[in-house]
Amino acid sequence: xxxxxxxxxxxxxxxxxxxxxxxxxxxxxxxxxxxxxxxxxxxxxxxxxxxxxxxxxxxxxxxxxxxxxxxxxxxxxxxxxxxxxxxxxxxxxxxxxxxxxxxxxxxxxxxxxxxxxxxxxxxxxxxxxxxxxxxxxxxxxxxxxxxxxxxxxxxxxxxxxxxxxxxxxxxxxxxxxxxxxxxxxxxxxxxxxxxxxxxxxxxxxxxxxxxxxxxx
Numbered sequence: 001x002x003x004x005x006x007x008x009x010x011x012x013x014x015x016x017x018x019x020x021x022x023x024x025x026x027x028x029x030x031x032x033x034x035x036x037x038x039x040x041x042x043x044x045x046x047x048x049x050x051x052x053x054x055x056x057x058x059x060x061x062x063x064x065x066x067x068x069x070x071x072x073x074x075x076x077x078x079x080x081x082x083x084x085x086x087x088x089x090x091x092x093x094x095x096x097x098x099x100x101x102x103x104x105x106x107x108x109x110x111x112x113x114x115x116x117x118x119x120x121x122x123x124x125x126x127x128x129x130x131x132x133x134x135x136x137x138x139x140x141x142x143x144x145x146x147x148x149x150x151x152x153x154x155x156x157x158x159x160x161x162x163x164x165x166x167x168x169x170x171x172x173x174x175x176x177x178x179x180x181x182x183x184x185x186x187x188x189x190x191x192x193x194x195x196x197x198x199x200x201x202x203x204x205x206x207x208x209x210x211x212x213x214x215x216x
Contacts, residue, residue, distance in 0.1 A: 029097070031077050043077055044084035050077065053114075060113035070098065070106065078103055079110035124149070124183070124191050124212070137186035149183040149191050151212075153203040156180050156195070171199035181206045 031039065032047060039047055054076045061076070063069035070078075074096055082092045082103065093103035125131045131148050138147040155177040161169040169176045177199035183192040197206050207213050 031096075032073070042085075043080050045080065050080070053080075056117055057110065057113035060116060061109060070102070074098075075106045075110055079107045082107055118193075122190050122193055124215070134185050141186060149185055151181065151183045151192075151207070153179050153181045153206060155199055158199075165198070168198045168200045175199075179203070179206060181210065183212065 031043070034042065036047060039050075043050060045053070054073050057076065058072045061072040078092055078096050078098060081087055081095065082089055089103040089107070090100040092098075093100050096103075098106070125134055125148060134148040135146055138144040155171050155173070155175075158169065158176050158178060160166070160176055166176075169178075171177045171179065178195060179197045179199050179201050181192075181194040181197075181203070182190055184190050192210075192212050194206060194210050194212075
């Protein structure tokens with residue numbers, strides 16, 4: 001009798017553990033069901049542009065269907081929502097039926113996928129005809145002569161960096177950052193970007209050691 005009661009107690013405990021471990025999936029809506037105006041308000045892009053971005057990185061974001069894997073569409077839109085509206089990951093996750101941890105992984109995954117395709121869109125002119133076209137666009141603004149790009153550096157704030165080199169990430173304004181050099185054309189399209197220097201690095205050094213300076 002005691003043995004039977006012991007077995008029943010073990011069975012109850014096992015069932016309780018299984019019920020606690022059972023993963024509950026949140027309901028995930030379809031953002032594309034929103035009307036065009038509401039979609040742009042939430043994601044900062046039109047549906048057409050969002051679809052283009054999704055198709056660009058679709059193969060990089062495919063996950064196993066096992067475990068209710070997040071679709072490429074939802075991954076891209078979740079990341080765009082976080083970045084475009086500077087939204088807290090937990091809030092963006094709740095909106096899409098995702099946990100904060102999942103949202104964090106998605107943002108990382110989408111960022112890396114987009115970076116792999118950056119060279120297709122971020123590039124300096126490759127022909128004389130393209131250079132002349134850019135010069136003409138700058139001349140039309142304020143009669144700037146012989147210009148194919150505007151260059152400047154900006155500090156992108158990052159979390160506190162540990163280790164022996166932490167102090168080199170502190171910029172002249174006193175916070176941790178990366179000093180990012182960006183070159184754009186007359187239409188504000190990014191043509192070149194260098195995002196690997198610590199915040200304390202001077203703008204001149206970044207340019208002097210860049211491929212852009214070597215080219216010119």
